[in-house]
Amino acid sequence: MQYTLEEIQNIYHLPLTTLIYRAQAVHHKFQDPSGVQLCTLKSIKTGACPEDCKYCPQSAHSEVGIEKEALLDTETILQDAVAAKKGGATRFCMGAAWRRVPHGEQFESLLNTVQSVSDLGMEVCCTLGSLEQEQANALKEAGCAVYNHNLDTSREFYSEIITTRTFDERLDNIRKVREAGMEVCSGGIIGMGESIDDRLKMLQELANLDPYPDSVPINALIACKGTPLESQKFVDSFEFVRVIATARILMPKTMVRLSAGRTEMNDELQALCYLAGANSIFLGDKLLTTANPDSSDDYRLLNKFGLTSLDPDQARAIHARSGEEASIFA
Ligand code: SAM
Ligand code: DTB
Ligand code: SF4
Numbered sequence: 001m002q003y004t005l006e007e008i009q010n011i012y013h014l015p016l017t018t019l020i021y022r023a024q025a026v027h028h029k030f031q032d033p034s035g036v037q038l039c040t041l042k043s044i045k046t047g048a049c050p051e052d053c054k055y056c057p058q059s060a061h062s063e064v065g066i067e068k069e070a071l072l073d074t075e076t077i078l079q080d081a082v083a084a085k086k087g088g089a090t091r092f093c094m095g096a097a098w099r100r101v102p103h104g105e106q107f108e109s110l111l112n113t114v115q116s117v118s119d120l121g122m123e124v125c126c127t128l129g130s131l132e133q134e135q136a137n138a139l140k141e142a143g144c145a146v147y148n149h150n151l152d153t154s155r156e157f158y159s160e161i162i163t164t165r166t167f168d169e170r171l172d173n174i175r176k177v178r179e180a181g182m183e184v185c186s187g188g189i190i191g192m193g194e195s196i197d198d199r200l201k202m203l204q205e206l207a208n209l210d211p212y213p214d215s216v217p218i219n220a221l222i223a224c225k226g227t228p229l230e231s232q233k234f235v236d237s238f239e240f241v242r243v244i245a246t247a248r249i250l251m252p253k254t255m256v257r258l259s260a261g262r263t264e265m266n267d268e269l270q271a272l273c274y275l276a277g278a279n280s281i282f283l284g285d286k287l288l289t290t291a292n293p294d295s296s297d298d299y300r301l302l303n304k305f306g307l308t309s310l311d312p313d314q315a316r317a318i319h320a321r322s323g324e325e326a327s328i329f330a
């Protein structure tokens with residue numbers, strides 16, 4: 001099913017009550033509504049990135065005085081993976097500030113790390129920039145189940161935010177990830193100065209991928225000092241909730257991840273995001289380089305809401321059973 005922009009606008013602009021009602025209907029039909037997937041992030045190669053993404057504190061083009069780090073070794077990363085597992089995370093996501101994944105010794109070390117984390121019994125996700133097909137295949141072979149590669153915004157707004165690569169290069173990389181047999185995690189950032197239609201066009205691109213991504217991270221821009229977007233105001237709460245609900249309706253079986261920006265959100269806004277169909281978060285006090293809520297606060301919140309950690313196998317079983325796509329216009 002290919003969505004037109006108009007169809008998506010019609011969903012997004014529904015009265016908030018109806019929008020949430022529809023998102024909830026889809027959520028209850030296609031997901032375990034009491035489950036929240038808990039993922040932990042680790043920056044395994046930080047800073048000095050040659051890309052000029054205007055939102056990113058790791059871009060070498062920004063004036064953020066970030067501490068650069070070479071690729072971390074397997075032992076160091078494993079310590080964090082073990083701690084993340086003990087802390088209750090089921091997925092460990094490793095991020096690197098690369099334009100392209102390197103070859104040689106660094107790639108060999110990376111494969112060793114992926115294999116070791118996978119051996120702990122955690123789902124491994126990587127987000128490392130552009131891949132060659134052989135590298136994608138090798139990552140999959142080593143135990144990387146998921147690859148995160150965001151579209152970040154609409155095709156039209158893309159060059160306002162990033163000039164060192166194109167939107168089509170991103171789509172091409174997503175194809176390679178699929179071809180290698182990894183799950184695709186792809187989403188974007190809200191609050192960079194883009195229009196509502198830019199947000200909906202991004203959702204349109206994601207929902208019209210065949211198949212659509214297995215997970216869709218929705219990040220609220222963290223306006224980092226020293227980046228060109230440092231003066232952006234935090235996104236409007238209800239616009240953000242509408243994006244989450246629209247993503248849930250368009251992609252019933254995807255994990256919609258409430259990603260960056262949660263430190264700026266109060267409990268009530270996070271509850272609204274769950275009501276709108278979000279069912280995954282990053283757990284742990286750090287994202288890649290910026291702060292995330294303490295996991296004790298997240299557990300307190302999940303307890304209050306009566307939500308529990310989502311077992312990945314159970315989620316797969318629900319997806320397998322949940323049959324035909326929901327009719328969103330019914
Ligand atoms: N370098 C790889 C890439 O760009 O695909 C992987 C790491 S990159 C940091 C992963 C994602 O983090 C970006 O696609 C973007 O969505 C998100 N991100 C980076 N900086 C952010 C910020 N300041 N606020 C919100 N999201 C951000
Ligand atoms: C995604 O969409 N959000 C995460 C993950 N994928 C890699 C990263 C958020 C990064 C926020 C800025 C930072 O901590 O550097
Ligand atoms: Fe580099 Fe990724 Fe940051 Fe862009 S978002 S500057 S590619 S680390």
